[in-house]
Amino acid sequence: MSTPTPPSAPDGERVRQLAGELWTAVADGDEYTATGIVLRALDDGIDPESVLLDVIAAVQGTVGEEWAANRISVAQEHAATSINERAVTALAQHSAARTPAHRGRITVACVDGEWHALPARLVAEVLKLRGWEVDYLGAPVPSPHLISHLHTTKADAVALSSSIATRLPTAHATITACQSVGVPVLVGGAAFGADGRYAKLLGAQAWARDARSAADRLAEAPLARPQADHRQTDDLPHLADQEYTMVARSADALVRTVFSGLQDARPALLAADETQRERTAEDLAHIVEFLATALYLDEDDLFTHFVTWTARILRARGVPGRALPLALDLLAHELRDFPRASRILRHGLEALTADRATAGTQA
Template sequence: MDPDYWQALCDGDRHASLAAVKRLRAAGLTNGEIITEHVLVAQRRVGDLWLAGEWTVSQEHAATAINEGLVHWLGSFSDPPDPARPLILVSCLEQEWHALPALVVAESMVEAGYRVNYLGGAPEPDDLLRQVLRLKPRAVMFSASLTSSLGRQKRMLGQIRSLGLPVVVGGQGFGADDRRALALGATAWCASPAHAVRLLDELPTRLERVPVEEPTPADEEAAWIEEHRAEIVRYLVAGLRDVESFSEALLSAERGWLKELEGLADHLVGCLSAALVTGDETIMLEAQAWMNRVLLARGIDGVLLVEAWSLLAEALRGQPLARATVASAASYAEQSVDSDGDGLAV
């Protein structure tokens, strides 16, 4: 990764960032090489620095906004697609605001010669479906960086599949294989933008129309969680703030990370609904490990995650499958804390 470009990102300097990218283009790098070898590498480092507690949310957002602008700028040099070429609709999932991966996919599709309608982050589901009906695309492609955004997607993906349209999904939120994607009703999962291009060459233009499935008990509980998600998060945050060890940890913390707590709690709740609709309980283990890393990096006792699972279970009375899933995560959390003498589980 170019050091001048990285320094400009660290400084939040979009003009210097653009100057560095212009220099890379002048040196002969293609748009794809700049995006893959510099922009995406930098974005991963930005995420790692936030996770490690070295960058604030504001710093992360500033760098991400610069990177998105650079990808848009690089895309402006692409040749216009042939109007006769198929149209692809590219979007994030509902409540998924990490738009950069979807933008990179969209630009990759354009480079491959497809016409693209790019909807960006967190689309409104009904509006998205109206766009699908109006445009009748060759395929619909979704990106999800956060597993916590999967919980309310099953019906929407099913509605698109009921039209006979291929649905291709990808991103970190779907994990390292196609299990979660297929459980949600997607046609295929892709590991990278290049993989997505190959898939579109292989998939039929239209599929058999598949009726939208009736919700399972797990789907119904996940829908209840999503409907009451904001209330559950408030209950969880309020309960954690009353925990004595939490208050002591706050007093000793160097950063005012309390502002991040609501987002962290929302992620845990979203991961629960995602685990229910996909039937994949490894989602909860991933959430446990991720949250432990966040707490450890901020000097907060990992035992607080045990408290979080306990509070979450209290908020889920009347939802037996969800409570059982939380109980499994809580058991793992307790084992993690017990295995480490200072309570900071990794």
């Protein structure tokens, strides 16, 4: 049987018009108008895959950009995402009878602890449109339940999604667990890096940039079956130094110590309201969590990307960024006997200095 050519995107101007209309409806919190736009596009003959990826997914990207720029609140971001999810459901129901399953069976799931389900849902719906039988398990999925499901269904492959890099240690365990029962794994999502570099580090059989490329990759050829004797520790030998384990286990104590140091160095924090103090503690917890993940992968860039992104988010919200490098200094002092952690934190401070210089030039 020949492989059909994937559907191409419709006329660019029409797509931009639809995406603009959908964004307006989503921004207004108008679920009925949003689903109506999607259904009318399908009735007009626009390919369902293009509506999913060139319209709905594009609007969801705008949602994230607007949140990062502080033009919409967290609540508005959640509401917009929920409307986009309902638009996907409307499309799926409209297109359910179009493509009978004839290729094979794929399980699509989010890594345990990952609550951003929409990217995985887009993959699942595109695969259905391409003729796969899909078991979409949603978010989050504990690894034991996923493995039990694989035993029952005999899936040809697993597609795992993760948007948050701090879930990568869990993703690694999940990938290895799937492989241990003979099921190959394709991964995708922002957590695995823009070029998929972390997918390779964690031993996945394949990586896809987005839902369309995931479907293309699965259509090319079956994923290679995993080696029966593969072990999780084979992928990351640097973990033998135990730095990741010690930092992860002492995360709460590190946050308390650094918070106390910030209060001593910046008395203004003592005068901050309770909400601001809670946000500061949350930011510190994220810093330690990303440091632990960078140690797990031995990837400094993961941490430097996070701290510079955090600095830009704080600037967009009008929050002074002076406390961020100080927090890294305090954390470096606490971890001065950890060579890899010290190196990663030093690179984080260097990246913040460069980012501040760039921001000052652009101001």
